[in-house]
Structure formats: structure tokens, C-alpha cells
Amino acid sequence: MTTFSHSQERQIDSLLAKYGESHLNHTNEVIHFICIPAIVFSFLGMIWALHPLAAVAVTVVSLLYYFRLSVPFAIGMLLMSGIMLWILSVLPQAQVLKVSLAVFVVAWIGQFIGHKIEGKKPSFFDDLRFLLIGPLFVLSFLYRRFRIAY
Incomplete structure (x- = not known):
């Protein structure tokens, strides 16, 4: 990654740094690595249950x-979203909403437990953009592990 002075810092770096301020505890990070993808999947599933094209449209807008x-990051999210949409497409339609609601509730409970452990409120309470940055926060760990520049 390129080093930038504070005035030249890219928006993504700034957003990830700010998001990371409330995600320093290892247990909270592990919870997020599980729960954030689960929340994305379940959110897409709830929209899919309304209409599959609506889930695709939400995915396109987020991309x-x-x-x-x-x-x-967009390429990584395209891959992740594509896999999630494919899974939703092969699930029995009658089960998508039930499964999505259950996963959504359990994953958010996990998130709030993680933040209780962390001792800090979730970032999206200050800025709703962090609902979209959370998946990138998780992806950033994977990218760093495999030395993929973002």
C-alpha cells in the first residue's frame, strides 16, 4: 500500500481507520468476521424474499x-455478493425469508455482544456509512493476509 500524508489519505483508508477504532478487541474482531458476512447474506436474503431482482439492484448500488x-475492494465484494446471491438462488424460495430472518437476528446479537466485550458502541451509530464499511473491514484482513493491495 502507498503511504499518504494525512491530507492525501484516501477516503477508504480514513473510513477503515475510523471503523477500526471500535474494533480493537480480538474477540470482537472474530465475532465480526463471522457476523458481518452473515448479516450481509441475511440482508440480501430478506430483500431476495421480496423479489430477487431487488436483491440484485441493492447489490449493484452498493458495488x-x-x-x-x-x-x-469492489471486486472482492462483487465476488462475495455473487456467491451470496447464487446461494440464495439455489435455496428453496419458501425458506429464504425464514433462514434470513433467523441469521439476521442471531448475527446482530453477536455483533452487540462483540461491542459489549469491546466496550464501545458500533460505528454505524455515528455514521450509517459504516454499515457498508463493515464488510470492507473484514475483507481488509483477508487482503492483508494475502498481500492484496486495496
């Missing part, structure tokens, strides 16, 4: 935001 922040 446009991600492309503005970072092309490598």
Missing part, C-alpha cells in the same frame, strides 16, 4: 459505492 472507494 457502485465500493468502486468509488476502492476497485480491489
